Amino acid sequence: MKEKKMKTIRKILMVFIVILTVLAGGALYVLTHTQIIVGTIQKLSASTVNTANV
Numbered sequence: 001m002k003e004k005k006m007k008t009i010r011k012i013l014m015v016f017i018v019i020l021t022v023l024a025g026g027a028l029y030v031l032t033h034t035q036i037i038v039g040t041i042q043k044l045s046a047s048t049v050n051t052a053n054v
Contacts, residue, residue: 030036
């Protein structure tokens, strides 16, 4: 019974570690890929700043 419980805990920990690794990798990608950040800033500023050519 104790061995089965330990295996279950190990599986849960492995899933948790994999999820954290994927999230960290995604965050690193977003932070280092400048076009994503620039595009987001442009979308946010388009609704608040009038950038139309006159």
